[in-house]
Amino acid sequence: MPLSDAVADLVRDGDEVALEGNSALIPFAAAHEVIRLRPRDLTLVRMSPDLVYDQLVGAGCARKLVFSWAANPVLGVTGSLHRLQDALVNAWPAPLEIEEHSHAGMTARYVAGASGLPFGMLRGYAGTDLPQYTASVATVRCPFTGEELDAVSALNPDVAIVHAQRADKSGNVQFRGAGGMQREAVLAARRSLVTVEEIVDELSPVPDATVLPSFAVTAVAHAPGGAAPSAADGFYDRDDEAYRAWDEISRDRTRFGLWLEGIRVEGTDTV
Amino acid sequence: MPLSDAVADLVRDGDEVALEGNSALIPFAAAHEVIRLRPRDLTLVRMSPDLVYDQLVGAGCARKLVFSWAANPVLGVTGSLHRLQDALVNAWPAPLEIEEHSHAGMTARYVAGASGLPFGMLRGYAGTDLPQYTASVATVRCPFTGEELDAVSALNPDVAIVHAQRADKSGNVQFRGAGGMQREAVLAARRSLVTVEEIVDELSPVPDATVLPSFAVTAVAHAPGGAAPSAADGFYDRDDEAYRAWDEISRDRTRFGLWLEGIRVEGTDTV
Amino acid sequence: MTTLDRPTTDAGSWTSDEMLAVAAARTVRAGQACFAGAGLPARAAELARRLHAPDLLLVHDDGRLGELGAVSLPELFGYWIQSGRVDVGLLSAAQIDVFGNLNTTVLGDYAEPDLRLPGSGSAPEIAASCREVVVVMRHRLPAFVERVDFVTSVGFGAGPLDRAMLGLRGGGPRQVITDLGVLEPDPDSAELRLTAVHPGVRVEQVRAETGWPLEVSEDLVVTDAPTPHELAALRSVMTGSGS
């Protein structure tokens, strides 16, 4: 299925959309299709928003951001996603609501969502200021010990979009490399799209690879290079220069606007 | 470390001991060392007790059994572990208390134990008769939806004993093949022993393999063939004949007694 | 366990266990994800795979998802079974009751058992969460009881509303395939009633092997006899698997 058709089929105004994939395998090509689709009022879910959500937020697609760590991973930690910053501090191009968690909390939320449970639990929120600002955090008491633990509500996005190395012709998907909640995001979501580097006749087992059977995926689209400028283990490394270059583009509303026009009008996928 | 020393160091009277490993990688060699050690009043924990706990229960080591499915997997489903049956129905050689769960419940208990949580939760016990006989089952209410879920208390055995394909010289362990809660049992336990087919200079990545770093394991012992007559993927298949032969040995107290003397006195590991 | 198949009363060249396996295999549809318990259920699933459902994805309780590789047990039970992603669970039991509840735990009193059975295994979670359950077992009076000695796996509890009240999200038993016929839950009462008999089997014979007053559907049908193709496939399964 062509990527643009798949995105148009799956993403609707107001949807909760999760583009997952840790610091590698980020579905940039699909994200740019979302930008072209111009949906409104999306709730964007992602542990590490990264450049990809800086772009979607800057493009005005989002009403809300659900996340656990937002920065440009190549540049370091503070204020490095300028479109997010602009939306949060100046409500430009639109106000952005946030719902934030820790990585462990987001992980527990995806696991709960993928497992048909309404919540997950963990240790780590007690004593922090996060619960007072985040409605999806509560506590639960152990029925055996009486101990109080942190509870987080399940994530069940309307759509999950992820990128993988390959799929076979039946649509079974193989992911490779450490990290990421790609599978959980797909399994937790109502609809899902996996973009892949290549489509092969048959998947062969490789170390550190995980598989998602076709019946758990709504659509697969062939998108070589679809995770660039992030890395796709076995295909390409992260393009650190592109990450640095984004800082200049993103820092300035006008320059960002030109970039956005390039994506929208010309369909050129720079960065 | 010699296997007999490792077992003697780790297993004490009254301990809760988990010998894990699904239907393959069952640590039979270590179990026979436990029989030679003659500990008393063990609580034996294992999802599928299999022949290995038929032997330990028949040998009079156990006070209690914690499990989810007890049968001889080669012979089929009913009454095929005669020593367990004799202990449960006739209290021979000693009464045997039981605490039973489903596979999903035992899995959730190990995961909770390995994760530093006092309980796990799942769906599947509601409406069954199991909770009224099993104290480690309760319910918990979702703080977001109000829904009631099944809760099971964490498993944190005193000792976990498991078998793996290989370890490197630093004691990092590599397991291969589907299934089993080996890693979780080790991570949940206070002390642990891993017996391995071989010790290599360096572990190389292979598909479907999982690794346990040395710092998470108390002791590693070289025990080639240590999972026989169960299978060790890449080394040997299950010896179905031995499983069938066990039925005859186990069916009769006298024949079992002779087998036990063989294990204890002569140190011969038949079956 | 040695299987002594009785020849059917019909003059056909198949046994009642073969009819059972074929009828059970027919309930499985192509493209489904299927969990099959050991023994009769596994045989039926394998037969379906060889007949009309070559793309059946068999979910094993060691974590294997068909031929695609394996997931860890926490993922298996969480992401694949509890999530409701398995289409059909094929289960057997030592006892089944009028509401399709299954017992694989104990015969007699729990504390002082007449016979200790293997226990739960994965059956309770399969029964709770699969989209539907097909029970596959031989039809004998000691096994078809009004009330099971122990509810290991929930069918319809004690009535049509119980699954929803218990928060069970799977559909529960759709059919019980036996060597005599097929039972299905009555939509109003959730009680199992006879909806098909196998060729050569009389309703009275089924009633005689059922420990509750068995209702018979107005639309009772006779199962199609196994085709030569089905029998050939089944016999290759049984040779191959050694059951």
Place this chain on the structure above:
Amino acid sequence: MTTLDRPTTDAGSWTSDEMLAVAAARTVRAGQACFAGAGLPARAAELARRLHAPDLLLVHDDGRLGELGAVSLPELFGYWIQSGRVDVGLLSAAQIDVFGNLNTTVLGDYAEPDLRLPGSGSAPEIAASCREVVVVMRHRLPAFVERVDFVTSVGFGAGPLDRAMLGLRGGGPRQVITDLGVLEPDPDSAELRLTAVHPGVRVEQVRAETGWPLEVSEDLVVTDAPTPHELAALRSVMTGSGS
């Protein structure tokens, strides 16, 4: 982020950032399992690995356990971090307060921030569950505040009993290593006090960069200057990692 290291007031041939990295690396012991946040913490951990802890097992937040392979994120956060199996967590922050609480979330008001920071990442669970935490950050007045604007990761809350009351099972901050010296919690009050200054640093200088009345230990020591060996290793790390 460009790092502008100030030369130290000492005439030595090392910068204050180099002293910081060396002092932080010294806190890591051989054979430990260590989680290190991005930036200064990661640099210190890598330096320790090259100096005295070649067998340091670095736990990464993408699930890699050293060179041994990777676990899934649910396993990482459950089995490895939350379980308390990580010996030491090296963390940095935009703000730290007198009780060692860390802020990486927001400067100013949460709803109307002056500056939005990256957020929690894995820091809260590291701070909650690692056996001990070492904080690694530059010592500047805006960062060393009496009370952080937002508690992202708990140090000692508001006093010595808070961690136990909150159910946090890790030991909390053992040391705060800065480019000026070392702070450690007072066992009675859990307040951070100065226990070491780096060579050439005066206590008044540290006080001037600390936003609370900084207590000084009676046993205040001067940190050993970086050895040529340590400096050579550090410089190879910084070239290698590009920081």
